[in-house]
Structures are given as structure tokens and as C-alpha cells.
Amino acid sequence: MDCKAIIRALLLFLSLAYATALSCPDSEREALLKFARDFNQTAAGFSPWEGNDCCEWEGVECDNRTGHVVHLDLQGRPFAGSKFDPSLLRLKQLSYLDLSYIDLACLSIPPWIGSFKKLNYLSLSSSNFCGVVPTQLGNLSRLQTLDLSGNNLTLSNADWLSQLTSLLRFDMSRSSIENTSNWLLALNMLPLLQDISLARCEFDNFPHSLPFVNFTSLSLLDLYGASLWDFSNNSKVNSSLPDWLFRITSLQYLYLTESGFTELIPFAIGNLTSLKVLELESVDLDAGIPSSLSNLCQLRKLRLLFSTINSQLDTFAELFSGCLQNSLQELDLRFTSLSGNIPDWIGNLNNLRILDLSENSLSGSIPASLGKLPKIRKLSFNDNKLNGTVSESLGNLNELISLGLSSNSLVGVISEYHFSNLTKLEYIDLSNNPLVLNLSHNWVPPFQLSDLDFSGCKLGPQFPSWLQTQKPLNYLDLSSTGISDSVPNWFWNSMTNLSVVNLANNELHGVLPNLIKFSDDPELSIDLSSNFFEGPVPRFPSNTGQLYLSNNSFMGPIPDDIFQLMPNLRVLSLSMNKINGRIPVSICDSQLISRISISNNHLSGELPNCPNHTTYLEDLELSNNSLSGGIPKWLCDLPWFQSLHLRENSLSGELPSSLKACKSLHTLDLGGNMFTGRIPIWLAELSSLKILSLKSNKFVGQIPTELSNLTALHILDLSDNNLSGPIPISFGNFMSMRTPLNYMCDYFPPLDSYYNHGSFYGENMILDIKGREDLYGCDLLSQMTILDLSRNSLSGRIPDELTNLLGLLVFDLSSNDVMGQVPSKIGNEGEAEGPTIGQSSQTPTNVSENADENRKEILLLCLITIAGFAVGFWAITGVLLVDKRFRIWWFRYVDSLYDSLYVTSRVWFARLKKKMSKINTTDG
Template identity: 35%
Template sequence: MALKFLNAIIVFLLNMNWGIGDYTNIRCIESEREALLEFKYSLTGESDWLSSWGDEDGKEECCKWQGVQCSNTTGHVIKLDLKAHDLRGKLSHSLMELQSLEYLDLSFNYLVEDENLKWLSYLSSLEYLDLSYVYLYKANDWVEVVSGLSKLSTLKLSRCYLPTRNLSPSFFNASTSLVTLDLHQNYMSLSTSSILFEYLFKSTYKTLVSLDLSSNNVNGLVPSSFGKMVALRDLDLSDNQLEGMVPESFGNLCSLRSLNLSRNHLNGSLAFLHNFSSCANSSVLEILRLHSNSFSGSLPDDLSLFPRLKEIDVGNNYFNGTLSSSIGNLFELEILNVPSNSLQGVFSEQHLSNLSRLRILDLSSNSVTMKLSFNWFPPFNLEFLSLRSCKSGPYFPNWLATQKNIRYLDLSGNGIIGTIPKWFWDFTPDMHYLNLSKNQIHGRLPMLPTKFPSLLVLDMSSNSFDGPLPPFPTDLTILNLSNNFISDSIMSFCNSKSMLFQYLDLSNNQLSGVLLDHCVSRWTRLQFLNLANNYFSGEISSFFDSLPHIENLNLRNNSFSGELPWTLRTCETLKFLDLSDNKFSGNILHMIGTRLLSLEILIMQSNEFKGRIPLSLCELMDLQVLDLAENNIFGNIPQCFKSLRTINLSGNNLARKFSDIISSLYALNVLNLSRNNLAGELPQSIEEMTQLMSLDLSQNQFSGEIPMNLSKLAFIKHLNLSYNHFSGRISSSVQLKRFNADSYIGNDALCGPPITQNCPLEAPSDEFKKWLYIGLAMGFFVGFCGTFGSLLISRTWRHAYFSMLFKLKEWVLRRFALYRAGIQWSLQKGG
């Protein structure tokens, strides 16, 4: 007994670090050292972080290894922290030997568990477990195992691809003391009535402080049982499929500090926020994120219930009404995001004058009017300001001159008129994003590299800027100057040092010149290029060599000339190509269909292309729009365009019967074959083009009657069959009645509404002939009976028979007269 007491005193003194013995010399347990080495040797690559682990002299003491911590008294490994050290391979089960382990973090590595997590159940002392980004897709026992770790307070299994099949309810017998649970980005497709939720609401509702189930496809209604988790401080259910209203029981969560319900399908009002009034000392809520849902109604009028709010993010919903001036009492507010709603009214100094900590303000895409006095001096210094589609004009906001830290500025569509004040170009050197588009600003652009050297995105489109193109900052990646009056040679732009362009839109200006190789060769990162509606000219022989990543290319309405170069084949990522209204010539390249396999839209109209349509275009499985109109293309239309939505081949010399190609056009929405040499009759099978919305076959050589089945095209909005050789009566169907005479003019043998030419008197219809024949047959029979039956029957019966014969004759003649009258009336009315 005395010996045990002495040992206890020694251990106590060691723990108190009173100098009895040298606890730093306590060696790790041999079996645990071997377990750690086995874990290391199971990895597929050597990590520098584990270089201190080994059997060599000087490396045997595992308590000194990187990421390992041992108990000062027992020598057992109690902490293993290998977070984010590029470890790769299978997760070795040897770690089950570390049965005194309290802290295990293997997160953010490249580890895989191919079997189950049963080995974890041996680590009964675990209090902290983080296996985030460890691949656990086969670990069907994960819920049962972790719920059996009774001392576990922190569990983080984010992006582990956890399975939800075969979840067992047996773990309900276990009691845990979980404080933090993070399962985000597992995409588990959970129902809100699933076993996992039952576990949360029955076993952890008293202890849980932080819960993150974001990005898990959680569906169904938000359970009202969340209101029982009164200790909860952080709740994240964002990026799921939740629907319905937020339960009013959320108002019981007086300890809630952060609530994130963004990107779901939630709706209704924010009535649950009013319930926070029951909290004794007002709510401690600091972060409220509800964006990208279907919430509606007004925002709370009295935000004094939440005096500690630092972030309000309710963008992309259906909120209406005005923004309450009580926002001005949120002295801690740093972020106010309310974009893309239906808010109205005035946003004034009363909202902003007390918000000294405000960093981010986004009121964009609302009908809000900014009413701030010209000399107003704000108490804050913004980093992000977006007022897109608000009304801050007509003058440029003078208060911005005080915002020296602003990096993101969007004043697009603000009704600003006039020039940009000089102070603007010097007020902040750290601008990264600048959008002043869709205003009425005029003047010239300054030397931007000296004004905004860090600029990455610049959008000045749809204004009245003029003069030459200035140099641009070196790191600029997105530039949009479209819809202005900039007039200059492209040469000055080519001399710019900017080389990182990914998006470049100079369309609808007055730019000119030839795109020289040394200019385009600097645009190797371009994905979007729009030079449409300018005065560019010359050939583009080496143009495409420098655009290996281009996806969208628009050269419409310039004076480019020459044949398309074979270097076009290098643009294999191209999805949209518009070369229309230029002077390009030569054949349509065969390799467009063999190399540009991502092409979705191909527009080459109004050029000088010639030859036949290459059959290789049929290989473009993603092609939706094909426009080769107004060229010199001849031959037949290929019979293989089955995935297209729009075809425009008008104004060429194509010659083929329409019936030969219709079998491949059933998916079309728009078809224009006008001004060609197409002939033949329209087949009845045209009714199978059920998606057709626009059909133009004008100025061809079509003949025969217009098929009655054309009226079965339920979606057709535009029809032009003019100037062909169609004949016969135009159908009187409701579907075709809405088209005016212009749709049929120039077909001399057509008659009937809506054109003025009357149809000739027609022979009796089949129905009339049927009744006529019936009447004649009955008349013959009755006459026969009247003539020969008189020898057999009495005078009274003869009288009755002849009376019936007379009435039948009158009935037949009356029907015929009515039929004739109907024809005449129809002709008098025009059809």
C-alpha cells in the first residue's frame, strides 16, 4: 500500500513539473512506435513531414516525431496531427494500437479507407477526430462507430463521400457528448427524417454547439426539432434541397451566433426572426445568411432584436418593400448584402451614418434610390460596393472620394450622366473590379496602368466614351468596352503590355486596322473575343494559331477577307463562331466538322463562301445553330442534321426536294430555306416537325397543295411560303388563320383567305354525294313500289306511298339547294 502511495506522489510531482525525474526522457511505447511506422510505410509517397519518423539512431523516440505528442506521465501517444501534409495512400489500421489517443487529425490529405472504420472503435479515448477529405465511400459503419466513441466532442468528416446506405439504428443506445459536428460536402442525399437526424435530435441536442450539414442534398422540410438544440451557436444547412418555411421554433435558439440557410428552396416570410424577442438579453446572432432561396415579404422592421449582427446576406430572394432605417442601429454591421430582390424606396444617410464598421455593401438589382447629399462624409471605408441597377445618378457619387480601400465597384445602370470626375482616377490604387457600364458617361479613358495598376476586370460598355484606346494594366483579364464611340487603329491596342486577357469585347465601336500576328500572339489566354461591328479589315491567316483556348469568337460585320486558314483546326475548344457580314471566301473547311467538335453555334452568313456543305458538319453532335445564308453554296442539303435547333441556308443555290431531307429535321425550332432552287411538294410528314416555331420556304420552286397537316404544328409562330408554285385552297384551320396574306403571296394558283383570290366553284363534296345517292336510291325504291305495288295494294296505300315519295323528293332537293347556297355565300365572302 505504501509503495502504491509513493508511486502516486511521484506521478503527481511529475505532472506538477516539480523537478522529480525528467519527464522529457519518457520514451514512447514500443508497440505504438511500431504502429506509427506501419502507418508511414503504408503510404505510397514519402512526405517531408514524416522525415523525422524512423528506426535509425536518433529517430527512434516517437514522442519527438513531427505531429506526434505523448503523455508526460505515461508515454502513450495522445495526439496525432498530420493535417494537410500531402500524405497519400491507404489508411492503415495500425493506428488502432494508439488506444490512449485523444486527438486525431488526418484531414486534407489523399488517404483512402477501402474497408470500414471498425479500427476507430478501439480508440475509446478520442475527444477530437478530423478525417476531412479522407475517402470513406465504403465505410457503411461510420455512424455506428463514431457514435460509440463516448468521449468524442469534435467530429469533422467533411468531403469524405460518406455513404448513407445501410445506416443502422443500433447506435441509439450509445450516449455521446458531441459539441461540434461537421459533415459538409458529402452529398449524402439525406432525408430530414433519416436516422442521422434522429441521432442528432435524440443524442446530441443538449450538447451540440456547432453543426454543419451543408452541401449534402438534404431534402424535405426543416425539422422543428432544431428548436430543442438550445446550446447551438453555429448552424449551417446551406447548399441543400430543403423546402417550406423555417420553423418558428428557431426563435428558441437564443445562443445562435451564426445561421446559414443559403441555396435551398425555402419560402415564406421571416416570421421566425420575430420569435427571438423571447431571448432574455436580445439575440446574440452575428451572421444571418439566407441568400438564394424563395423567401418573400418584407425584411424585419425592427432589427434592434439583433444588435450584434455583423453580416446580413439575403440576396437572390423575393423580398419587397423598403429597407428599414433600423439598419442604421446595427453598429457592429460589416456586411449588408440584399441584391436581386424587389426592394424599393430610398436608401439614405439615415441607413448608413452609424455603420462605422461596414466593409461590404451590395444593393444591386433592386429598385432602390440612393439619396446621399453631395458633401456627405461616410463613417466607413468600404472594400466592396455594388449598386448595379440602382439609382445613384444623375451625378457621379461624390462620397466615393473618401473610400480609399475599395477594391470592387459596380455602378452599372445607375443613370449617371456626364464625365467622370478627375478625383476618381486617383482615389484608390487597389481597385480590382470596376464596372460603370450602361450609363451615359462620356469623355476619354485615362492611362489606366498608372491609375489602377491592380485592375483585373474593367467594364465600361454601353456608354459614350470616345477617342483612342489607352494602354491597360498588365494583369487585366476581362475588358469590355463595347457599345461606345471609340475610334482608333487597333495598332495602339496591340502595343499594350496586357497579356492576360481571357475576355475581350470591343464590339460596336469605330475601331479599324489589320489584326497583325504580333498583336494576336499576345492573346493566348483568350476564351471570349468579340470584335463585331467595327471596321477591321485584312486576312486572318495566322489568327487562330494564337487562340488555343478560345470558346467564343465573334467577328461579325467587319471587312475581313480571304479564305479561312487551316490553323482554325487548333481552336478545338470553340463553341461559338460568328464570321457573318464580312468578305471571307473559298470553300467551307472540311475540318470544321472533324476538329471543332465542341461547336454549338456556327454563323457564316453574308460572305463569299462557295462549294458544297461539307458532310463532316454532321459530326458536330453539339451543334444547335447553323447559319450559312447569303453565300454561293450549291448542291444538296445533307440528310444528317438531327440535333440542330436552327438552320438558315437562305440565299444560296441549293437544289433538292424538301421531302428528301425532312426525316433529319424533326428536332428543329427554326428553318429558313428561302431564296434557293428547292422544288417538289411538301410532304404530309411535315406534321412530325412538332417543335417547329418558324418556317420560311419563300422564293423557291415548291409546288402542289399546302399540306393540311401543316396546321398540326402547334408552336409555329412564323410562316412564309410566298413566291413558289403552290396551288389549291389554303386550309381554314385556326392554326393557319393567324398568318396574313404575305405568307402566301406570289403563288398564282392558291386561293381562299387570307389572300384575295377566290376559289372556283367546286364539285359537290363527298358527303353531299353520299346523301344524294341515298336519296336517289330511296326514290328509285319507292317509285318501283309505287308503280308495281299498285297491282297488289289498295288505293289508300297507293296514295300514302306517292305522298311519301313526294316528301322525300322535296327533302333531297332542299338539301341540295342549301348546299349550293352555302357554296355561293362562301365565294362571296372570299373562300
């Protein structure tokens, strides 16, 4: 054998020997397998532990020289046992142990974990550990990181903490620290400690002083949401920040958001000259921001959002001058009640990357001084009262990534020059401003956007062809922008990254293609409502989650397989079109659908029968069609079903008893059908009902007294039936009609338009008040209290018990055979409308104001009426003279405004007529 062959053989032997040496010891492999019996090793995302070499197993690492297991990471593995097996103690060389996010059933921390002498990293975070932290953890003298956060733990003995002399990072967030007064002293004895996280902790003792401060290495202190707590009364105790905190001169990161220790931010905060990040969100700053903040020459990030400042922004010029002017990189003052103009001194913050002043009361223009921010990446003034112009100097911000100016009253022209150097812009929101976007049809933008929102601005009349250059575009809102054009084919086929498309409230027209290509996002939302699209209802991408096509001219039947083709569909709105045919049976195959509106069309036939159907359906709106038959049983088998609108159809028969199963139903509108029989007593079992309309049917017999058990009911309309007998005395017990309503409407995404900027709209409904039908939106609908029993054959006296209904706004008994007067005290401060016997006059009431005051109100009302007529006349006439593309928006705006004013005026006139009756009595 030659020399080379010998050397090769020797190297092969050594490599095999070295590989064998690196294999984990059998005892450690067996220990791991025994410990892992209570873990699911085949869970999704994890590889099973197989083979002889445990060093190759997922989550296991061994020492390169010895082969001993030194690192064990079981983070996120599901645990099903009743306790931890101590076999893990065989891993004598273990230095890293992660048992976080394993979802234990409130097990205690096993004391034997304190026996790992070489452990330097231990994380038990967010695993649902319960009970008292064992003192044996104090034996881990080499420990550098201890993370016990996110559990249900209590620290009741802190002596062991002082033994962790190597500790660098300590996290006990979301824990209870009680029955121990020395926890702070124990931490103060750890000379190397850098990070302390006690976020959301509850203390029964939070020392305000220390004999000496030993936190010479402390860099981070997190007291987010932490608070002093009275455990005997289970209540929070307000307290001020402790003195020792402002003597930690090494502190760089301080988080006090929502902290219970921030009654007042003291002047001493200026002593923390090493601070880089200061978060004081959701604290009371009415006493002002301490001027000593100007001493923090290292401060890069200042977040005060949701804190109450109540000052004009320009008063802080001195605070943000000096060294802070050069260090600050992020300034977040959202929701701080700031007012006044945007001051020029902001342009001097030359290192600023993020400036967010949204959700305040700032006014005036976007000043030119902002164009001097050379490093700004995010600029946001959303939801203020800005009413001036936007300076073209914004075009100088070549580092800008995000620009938000939405929901203001900004005016003037936005030209291409505003965007001239914004080469890095990705997000832009100018929505809800009367801005004119003067951008040429063939403009080539310098940026590539992912989010674009111009809703409410004037962009039209042409469809912007420059959009096809925006390949990354994911969110697009061009609703109410005055576009009067057809949508080019390239839009439907080349905008393949779009996941939100909103072109609503324009004058777009044409026939939609079937082969629309947008992103693969399973939550794809398309809103084409309130345009002039026509033709058959097209087939949309299979991943469509929300589809709004209401208020167009689509015609023909709904595709039979629409719900099969769009299995992700959650919201479908096809209302106010020219659709005929039947409701597709494929609705029975839809698993995720939650809201359907196909009202105001020409649907016919019966509602589909879907036995054994399970879905998330909450709201079904099929009013104003020609549907026949009855109400299918399967609707009330749905656990989340809340709202059923079947008004103005040709449904017939008696109300099915299956409706008793609709325990979550809060709106039942069956008016304008041909239902017969008696009003069933079991309706009183639908305890969640807030609105019940059975008007204009063929119900007979007496009104069930049990309906008064519906304590949440605030609209009851039984008018225009063949009901007879007396008005139930128990109707005086309607709890929601006894006081004026003061709750908001039920919030969920709108059926007739995609919700914008987080604003949610609830359902709407047509109400008939004294013969006039109007559509009431969620906000008005939630405030209405109505009892309408008109146009029946009711008899007997009007119960005095109805005087309990002090919150009643509309009360109508007209066209009945009742006797006597309507009780004078019915309604909200005498504001309810109601007739005397069989008439349509107003209810007489007792009014305390004298006749002179009443005459002044009448005169004032006359003057307002005359002025209102003049304004209304020229508003309507003027809109007919302007550009056609404004007309639809204007009329819709006026119509919604009218709805609001109509309800207010009805109440006012009701009150006024009663006062006039008092005047006649006084004069007589």
C-alpha cells in the same frame, strides 16, 4: 588561469555538449532520409533536407531534452513512390505525424502506422488513400486526433475504434461506412471524444437508437451531406434524424446541411440547450421550424439557407423572442422562399452581427426598426421584391461593414444622412433599384469602401468627385447611373486599387488617356461600353484581363501591339465603334484570350494567319466589317473554339476543309459574304453545331442530305443562295427541331458588357425572319427553331417528312419553285410560319377550337393591340419630354423588351392567322 576564465571555459564546454546532445540520432536521420526518397524534397515551397542535424530540417521537430524526433509534418509534399518505406518506425518517440495532401496514387494505409506507441496526432487527410482502414490503428492508445478525411476509404470493421480511449477528435469525412453495425457503439465508448466529423459519408447502417448515450464530452457533430445508402442499388435512402442525437446535451456545434437524415426536424431539437451553431442548409422545412428552437438560449449562429420554409417572415415573431432574442449573432435565411414584409421584431435581436435574407420574396420597405441593431456588421436583402423606401435609421448602424440591397424595386431618395454614422462600411450594393442617390458632388463620406455598386441607380449627372476619397476601393460599378460628364483625370491616375471598373451605359465622353493606372490584379476588368468616348483606342494596363469598349465612338486602327501589351487579356470587346484598319497580327501572340468581338466596325484586309498558335479562344465575333479573303486554318486548331461570327463581310472562295477540325463548334455564322461552290458534305461532321447560317452567299448545287445528321442543330439558314434541286427528305430527321426547345443558352461571360452579380449572358446573333433583321440575345436565341430555305431555286414537292418537325417555330420556303402545299402539321402545335408554293402566305393548319372561341381571341387581340398602342405611344413620347440622361437607358430597355415581345407576337399571329383560316372554312 583565473576563476572567471575557468567559468567561461566550463560554460562553453557545457553549451557545446548540450548542442551536441540536441542533434538527432544518426539512426533517426537515416530513417528520415530513407523514408523521404519517394518524396520530392526540392518541390516548390519546400527546403531540401541537408546537413547532419535533422532537427533543423523543414517539417521536423525534436525533443528539447533528448533530441529525438517527435514531430514530422510532410503535408503537401509530392509523393512518387509505390509504397511507404517502414523505416519511419525507427522514430520511437514520434508523437505527431502529418501525411495530408501528398496526392498518393490510391495507396492503402500502411498497417505499421499502428506501431507508433506514443503518437497522439495522426492526419492522413486528402492524400488519396484507398481501401479499408487497417484495424492496427486501434493500437494507438495515446491518439488524441485522428483525421482520415477526404480519401477513398471504407470503414468495415469498427471494433478498433473503441480502443482509442484518449481520442478527442475523429474525422472520417467523405468515406464509406459499410458492412459494420457497431461503428456508433464504438464511438460511444470513447468518454473524452469532443469532435466527430462524418461529412459526406455514406452509411449502409445508421442506428436510430442507443441503449445509453455516453457522449458526455461531445461538442461538435458534423453530418454535412451524410446519407444512408443502399449500396446494392447504388442509391440514397431517405431517413429521419436518430433519437440519440437529441440526448447529447453537451453538443454545441451541429451541422446537418444537405444531410439525408433531415426529412423532419423534430421538436426534440429544443433539448440541445448547449447549441451555439446550428446549420440546416438545403433541407426540407415545409413542415415548419420547430418552435422549440426558442429554448436554445446559447444559440449564436442559425443558418437555414436553401431550405424550403415557404412562410411569411413575420410569423416567426414568437420563435425569435425570449432568450434567443439576446443570444443570436448570425441569421442566414437566404433562398428559403420567405415572403411578406420585413417585420419590426428583427430590430429586437440586439446581439445580431449578420442578417442575410437575400434571394427571397420579401416586399415592402426597409423598416426603421433595423436601425436598432447596435452590433450588426452585415445586412443583406439582395434579390427580393422590396418595393418601398429605405429608412434613414440605417445611418445609425455604426458597426455595419456590408450593406446589400441590390435587385429589388426600392424607391425614394438615399441621402448623405443614410450614411452619416457608417464609419466602418466597406461593402455597399444598391444596384438594380430605381433609387435616387442625393449625394453632393463634394461629399466627404465617413467610410472607406473596398466594394461599391450603384448600378441602375440615379447618381448623375456629375461624375462623383467624392470617389477620390475612397483609397481602398477595389470594385466599382457605376453603370447605368445617369452620369453625363467627362471622367476626371484623377480617376484614371489615382484609383490604384481598382480591379473591377464598370462605367458602362452612361453618357460619359471625352478622349481616354494612355497612362491609366489601376491595380496590379492579373484579372483587372474594365467596362466602358455604351458611352460617348472617342479618339483612338488607348493602351490599357498590361494586367488587363477583360476589356469592354463596345458601343462608343473610338476610331482609327487597333494598336498593332495590343495583345502583346496585355498578355493577360481574356476578353476584348470593341464592337460598334468606328475602328478601321486590319486585325492586329499580335493576336497570334495572345495566349489567354478566350473571346474577341470587333463586330460593326470598318475593319478590312484578311484575317491574320497564326500558324502553330495555341490559345484558349472560344468565340470570335467579327461580323459587319469589310474583311476579305478566307477562313484561316489555325482557328480550327484551337481545342476550345466554339463560336465563329463572320456575317456581313466580303469573304470569298469555297469553304475550307480545315473547318472539319472545328469539332467543338456550336455556332457558325457566315451569312452575307461571297462564298462559292457547293455546300460541303463534311459540314455534317461538326456534330456540336447548334446554329448554322450560310445565307446570302453564292452557294450552288443541291443541299446535302447529310446535314440532317447534325442532331443538335436548331437554326439552319441557307436562304438567298443559288441552291437547286429538291428539299432533302432527311430534313425531317432534325432531332432538335422535333420538339420545342427547353434548354437554356450556353453560358459564358458576355462580350458586350461585364457580367454583373453572377449573371451570365451568352452570345447574340442577328436573325432574318421574313425579311426583318433583329438582334436576338442568348435567352431568345436558345429557344428559336428555324429552317429557312427561302430565295433559292429549290424545286420538287415539299416532303411530308417535314411534319416530324413539331418544334419548328419558323419555316420559310418563299421565292422557290417548290410544288404543293406545306404540310399542315408542321411546327410546334401548328405555330410555325411557312409559305405555300413560291408565296409568302401562312401555312394552313388544322385547328380544333370552334369559330366562336376564335372570334373571342380576335376581339381580345384587337383590344390588347389598341391598349398597347396607347401605352407605347405615350411611353415613347413621354421619354422625349424627360431629362436627357434617361433617354439612352430608356430606349435600350424598350428595344430589349421589343425583341422579346416581337418573337412572342410572331408566334401568336401565326397561330391566329391559321385560326382565321379555320373560321372562313367553318363559316363557308
